[in-house]
Amino acid sequence: MPTPSRIEHDAFGPVEIPSDRYWGAQTQRALGLFEIGEERFPAALIRAFGLQKYAAARANAQCGVLAPELASAIEKAAIELREGRWDDHFPLTIWQTGSGTQTNMNANEVIANRANQLLGQPLGTKTPVHPNDHVNRSQSSNDSFPTVMHVAAAIEVNGRLRPALDQLRSALAERSQAFADVLKVARTHLMDAVPMTMGQTFGTFAHQVSNALARMDDALPRLLVLPQGGTAAGTGLNAPAGFDGFFCATLSEVTGLPFVPSPHKFEGMAAHDALVELSGALNTIATSLLKIAIDIRFLASGPRCGLGELRIPDDGLTSSIMPGKRNPTIAEVLVQACFQVIGNHQTITIANASGNFELNVAKPVLVYNLLQSLRVLADSASVFARRCVRGIDVDREQLTTNVERSLLAVTALNPILGYDRVAQITATALRDRVTPRAAAIALGFLDGDEYDRLVQHPVNCLINYPTVNRAAGA
Known part of the structure; x- marks a missing residue:
């Protein structure tokens, strides 16, 4: 029919x-x-x-x-x-x-x-x-569509992305506090470095997300400036006096966001710099979350043949061919979402640059990519916080073994023995496959009690370093 x-x-x-x-x-x-x-x-x-x-x-x-x-x-x-x-x-x-x-x-x-x-x-x-x-x-597509772009983005920032990032920051800060006394070996250039705590690692992650929230908040005020009332070209043709003010007042009342009329409506229709600014913040946030997810993924690698320092929650999923295999699926989802946001920013940047005289003519593709970035970044950050970060634990046995075998804890001896003698200790320990403590004693530089007092004291000081408060923005 x-x-x-x-x-x-x-x-x-x-x-x-x-x-x-x-x-x-x-x-x-x-x-x-x-x-x-x-x-x-x-x-x-x-x-x-x-x-x-x-x-x-x-x-x-x-x-x-x-x-x-x-x-x-x-x-x-x-x-x-x-x-x-x-x-x-x-x-x-x-x-x-x-x-x-x-x-x-x-x-x-x-x-x-x-x-x-x-x-x-x-x-x-x-x-x-x-x-x-x-x-x-009293409207044109030319002023209505960019107004809707701003309104939709501001609502998504305030109602979706901000709560998700705050949830992730809180989860990371809580793990920072939980692991405040857990020693680990730092890594620079992918190689062993000096000791630190796992609390400081997660405190760093939490501080990155605190900065992400600040970047997002910095971009928000420009989203709240609307070109409505500019009509076809920015002159206000066919829009009555006061229309833009009444419009923004009503919108603010309904949404709870302080929208205001643009004082220069030509700019709000010809270019969308405020949206590129927001996308730039999202791009930076994506690189932060990408770093966090990748680090957690590597720290949890194993369980037998990887770093194995973290234990991530079991998600109930496994391999199609390897029975019982567990993968860092939630972290991998966040990584892919970050890739999408970073790629979207390139599209948004080019779209904003494509305006001709009084009108940007790539509004649909620009706002589509921006709203997708907001959505996937918010959703993946929230899932990562709830289903991964909050359940992360440490493998204390593995971490203790790593710290005991670490060569570069002896960096604390530089002021006492000098750089060259300390280098001799690390070279001997590495060559003879012994601990730096044993090497220092064998070389006759220190006895066991002296080594323990000089090397363990700076390591113990790390435990009291205030990473959690710093991560929480206090």
């Missing part, structure tokens, strides 16, 4: 649309034109459009350019969009015109059709609520 359909009209004539779909003629035409890829905007962007259209309708009513009864119907439909009721009615991929016009029109059409339905009219009537004349009143 043929799918039931209805006929809608736009400036180019009639269009056949599936009867149960809330989109309209422009969206349907775009569906037939942009037959490219499968990448669709995430729900975060679609729902941010609900917020944007809600705030625009309210601002239009406050400015006296939209009848209250129409504004009310648009607001109700927009809130439903924000709540996710109409996610399935946004069928377009990101591969569309560079201003995002087709997705802006998709939002206008869905909201107009739903508003008319709330007012007792069938889908497709365009009356009393028209998608362009009423839902898109």
Whole structure:
């Protein structure tokens, strides 16, 4: 049986649309034109459009350019969009015109059709609520789409990424405290170095994540500056006086975020530097988390033939061919997510540089990659904290053996014996396969009690080094 359909009209004539779909003629035409890829905007962007259209309708009513009864119907439909009721009615991929016009029109059409339905009219009537004349009143895709980009990114930063990073920082700081008295051998250039504590290792990780939170917070204020009200080119054509202020006030009230109108709307439409800045912070955060995940993966390698200093939680997964094999799957997921974020930053950078005069024309691909970076970084950091970091333990026996066999604990003897004699101790220990303590005694430089007092004292001092407080940002 043929799918039931209805006929809608736009400036180019009639269009056949599936009867149960809330989109309209422009969206349907775009569906037939942009037959490219499968990448669709995430729900975060679609729902941010609900917020944007809600705030625009309210601002239009406050400015006296939209009848209250129409504004009310648009607001109700927009809130439903924000709540996710109409996610399935946004069928377009990101591969569309560079201003995002087709997705802006998709939002206008869905909201107009739903508003008319709330007012007792069938889908497709365009009356009393028209998608362009009423839902898109005082707006253009050129200022609405970048506004939605900022709103969606700010909500994701504040509501998703920040809690995830804070969760990871807390988990790492807790492990730092738990391992504060566990000695290990530091490694530089992948080679044995001086002793330290495992608490200091995890304290370093926690401090990296504290810095990640600070970098994210540094970028957030520029996200809260919106170009809404600039309309087609930044001049404000067809937007009434005060519209931008009313718009931002409504948006701030609904989201709890202090959005403000851009004082120079041309800039907010022609370029998206604030979004590249945020992506740059995400790129840096990704490199931090990549380092942390790789270090933990190597420290836990084994269990018999690797470093074997850490024990990571069992995830219940194994090899398809090697029975009982355990792999660092959660760390590997985080590593791959970081790779994606780092690659996305390159796309975002090039997309921002592709503006022509008064309009950036790569908005869809830019925001798609940015929102993906925010999502995968937040989700993978949260999973890593909950399912890996919080359950990490140390293999004390392995660590003790490593510390006892370590050659470079004798670096503490440099002020007493001098560099050359200490080098003689390490060379002898390495050649004769004995401990540095035994080598120092055999060479006649120190007796056992002297060695223990001089070498163990600086090692014991490490245990009291305040890594946990420093990692927590205290």
